[in-house]
Amino acid sequence: MDTIDQLATKLTPYYLHFNVENRLLFTGHSHQAWPDIALEGLKESFTTAASQVDNKWDPAFEKAEILRNYLRKYYDDPDGLYSLAENTHLLLVAWLSSFDLKNKPKVITTTGEFHSMFRQLHRLKEEGLEVIKVDPYEDIVSHIIEQIDDQVSAIMLSRVYFKSGLVNQHISEIAALARSKGIPLLIDDYHGTNVIPLSITEENLEDCYLLIGGYKYLQWGEGNCFLRFPKGCELRPAITGWFASFSTLDEPRNDEPVHYDDGNQRFASGTYDPASQFRAAKVVEFFEKQGLTADLLRQQYQRQVGLLRTLFLEQDFDPEIITLYHNRPLKENGGFLALRSPYARTIRAKLMEQDVFTDARGDIIRFGAAPYITSEQINQAIGKLADVVGKLNP
Incomplete structure (x- = not known):
């Protein structure tokens, strides 16, 4: 607990606008507080x-490059390319549009994917796409092997699952399998970035694609999402915007195949609001100044989630009312504690009445950590949970 507080109390003075010291903000897996310096960026x-009026784009692009460099460093990925978009859905759709889905209409995914991927694939299934969903936890590799044939265009899955917080332990194995079959692999890492270190180089993931979002653990806020793709990528997304080919803007139009610039812009769309990148670049500056390395952040999340789980278990709740979503080792968990309850939505609402910020999805209620949360705040949150559960009338 002392170690948790050592970092948390160091950070809280820098989050005065979000008042993190006096609020129980346990939605860190969904939206973390921004440090005060983010306002300077805006x-x-x-x-x-x-x-600078229309000349603002040069400094805006410089800010985006600061974010790319942060991600390259985090992922040990010096040669990776990173397309920017307002949200991961735009990038997911652009990426999917690169494939011949008419002649290879099969996509393999899991039952544990976030709404943006699940919804889009579900809708495309209505239009004839064959979407195969395997269990994300049990024998995932063998289940994927069973589904692979010459009709598969892509494999799409998460590194950390948004409901359970569990880490996919087989990413490198799945990547090797996909590589051996010539199938592109897209990894949704929204819940992995800044929580669980990943070396793309050491894990041999250089040819993989990653979806990354700044809304959660990066503290970059909305509008800072990236598709990481390999150097030398030749995919030609059918859903494409003019930002993907700046080099040809002054050339005469013709009937030649659509051109894509080399570099980061291959999956880019069009004009966007760059204020988000100014804000996020200041947060990057803050993280670096505070020494918030990948390993330090991992240690903080592990300790916080571990304390949440320990205090939860000490309450000895009726498992018919509320229980842990899983009992897997802490090292297999991401940045939040997932609890299962048929009253999850009610519990979440009652906690909100006591100014405890959590969130609920179906029968899952999630308590998300953040680097600035203290052990005392964790104790308070579980105490208020006990009070709410004790007053339920199932």
Whole structure:
């Protein structure tokens, strides 16, 4: 607990606008507080637009490159390319549009994917796409092997599952399998970035694609999502915007095949609001100044989630009312504690009445950690949970 507080109390003075010291913010897996310096980034974006007008794009692109470099360092990925978009859905759709889904109409995924991937694939299934969903936890590799044939265009799955918080332990094995069959692999890492270190180089994932979002653990806020793709990628997304080919803007239009620039823009769309990148670049500066390395962040999340789980178990709740989603080792868990309850939505609402921020999805209620949360706040949150559960009338 002392170790948790050592970092948390160091950070809380830098989050005055979000008032993290006096609020029980346990939605860190969904939306983390922004450090105060993020406001400077938003102000900078305004003054840059006001002073430079349409020339603001050069400094805006520089801010985006700061974010890319942060991700390259985090993922030990010096040669990786990173396309920017407002959300991961835009990137997912652009990526999917690269494949010949008419002649290879099969996509393998899991039953544990987040709504953006699940919804889009479900809708495309209505249009004839063959979507195969395997269990994300039990024998996932063998189940994927069973489904692979010459009709498969892609494999799409998460590194950390959004409901359970469990880490997919077989990413490298699945990547090797996909490689051996010539099938592209897309990894949704929204719940992995800044929580569980990953070396793309050491895990031999250089040819894989990663979806990354800044809304959660990166503290970058909305509008900072990236598709990581390999150097030398030749995919030609059918859903494409003019930002994907700046080099040809001044050339005469013709009937030649659509051109894609080399570099980061292959999956880019069009004009966007760059204020998000100004804000996020300041957060990157803050993280680096505070020494928030990948290993330090992992240790903090492990200790916080571990304390949440220990205190939860000490309450000895009726498992028919609320229980752990899983009993797997802590090292296999991401940045939040998932609890199962038929009253999850009610519990979440009652906690909110006591100013405890959590979230619920179906019968799952999640308590998300963040680097600035103290052990005392964790104790308070579980105490309030006990009070709410004790007053339930099932």
